[in-house]
Amino acid sequence: MSPLTRLSISRPILMLMLIFILVLFGVQSYTGLNIENMPETDIPIVTVLVTYPGATPQDVTDNVLRPMEDAVSAISGIKRMNATGQENFGSLVIEF
Structure with a gap:
């Protein structure tokens, strides 16, 4: 077994907390994106x-x-x- 697999099995709460933190970072990054439906462009x-x-x-x-x-x-x-x-x-x- 690899060390990561062993750690995941022996400490499931730690793994769930890490996954939760990663999801929070993803949500924060997504909401911070500046997306426009109709961006202004200058095509000559x-x-x-x-x-x-x-x-x-x-x-x-x-x-x-x-x-x-x-x-x-x-x-x-x-x-x-x-x-x-x-x-x-x-x-x-x-x-x-």
Whole structure:
């Protein structure tokens, strides 16, 4: 038998007290955590996804993404903007 097993069998009250103390420390640690349901984050990237069923990549770029780029370019603080047209789909990534 290992020394810990022998001690647990010979002194059960001591073991229960140690377990109780560990549980109390765990509860205290858990209640001390700072957890927010909706934490404020500062992510400087916005992604706009657009679907355009039946359109070619060129149609998506000309008819959707370019007008979006023109409208969004008036916003101040934009560092970079990247538009990608694909079959039936387009994306505009804006970095502030």
